[in-house]
Amino acid sequence: MIKIKNIFIIVLFFSNYLFAQTIEPLKNYSLESILENDEINYKILEGCISLYMAVTELTRERYPDLGDQFSEMTQTLNPYGIISLSKMQGQPYNEAKKIFFNNVSNLKDQYIDEMNKNGKLNGSYFKGSFLGDDLSFCYEVTRYLQLAIMESLGE
Numbered sequence: 276m277i278k279i280k281n282i283f284i285i286v287l288f289f290s291n292y293l294f295a296q297t298i299e300p301l302k303n304y305s306l307e308s309i310l311e312n313d314e315i316n317y318k319i320l321e322g323c324i325s326l327y328m329a330v331t332e333l334t335r336e337r338y339p340d341l342g343d344q345f346s347e348m349t350q351t352l353n354p355y356g357i358i359s360l361s362k363m364q365g366q367p368y369n370e371a372k373k374i375f376f377n378n379v380s381n382l383k384d385q386y387i388d389e390m391n392k393n394g395k396l397n398g399s400y401f402k403g404s405f406l407g408d409d410l411s412f413c414y415e416v417t418r419y420l421q422l423a424i425m426e427s428l429g430e
Contacts, residue, residue, distance in 0.1 A: 298385050300405040301326075302412040306419055313363045320356035323413035324349050325379050329386035330410070333400065348417050355420060 301322045309316045327349040335342025356379070361371035390400040401407030 298322075298382070298389055300409060302405065302408040304412075306416065309416065313359065317356065317359040317363050319413075319416060320352055320359055321375070321378055321382060322409070323416055324352050324356055325382035326386050326406070326409060326413055327352070328379065328383040329390060330400075332383070332387060333390060348414075351417060351421060 301319055304315055304319055309319050327345045331342045331345040331349065334345070357368060357372045357375045360375050361368050364371060390406060393402070393404045393406065394400050397403040401410065
């Protein structure tokens with residue numbers, strides 16, 4: 276019985292490792308691809324929210340206003356990420372919400388690790404890394420969604 280339990284734990288560990296998200300440059304996608312493909316839409320939203328959360332966490336103490344701005348952008352995108360996952364997986368909103376926040380939390384931790392490594396190497400969280408370009412891309416995605424919301428409310 277103990278051997279089966281050990282094998283189960285090993286299989287569970289490796290399956291979680293194999294299916295874990297990894298940081299990929301988001302700037303390789305376009306705004307058009309977000310509209311055309313639900314999986315890309317979700318991937319971009321999940322990545323941008325995770326990146327915003329990482330920046331919030333790393334800057335909030337020293338630069339509270341900047342941290343608050345990134346936190347606000349996170350809050351703007353969160354519902355869209357949850358809706359996107361719910362639609363993609365065919366799950367109720369509340370179930371998708373749990374999965375979404377777990378995924379985002381794990382990815383945020385990876386971004387923080389990457390930013391800290393880059394900071395030690397280059398003296399900046401973003402210099403010499405794709406992360407600065409991704410942050411700019413995520414800002415464009417956020418602006419695009421905010422404009423879409425404003426237009427829908429105006430009609």
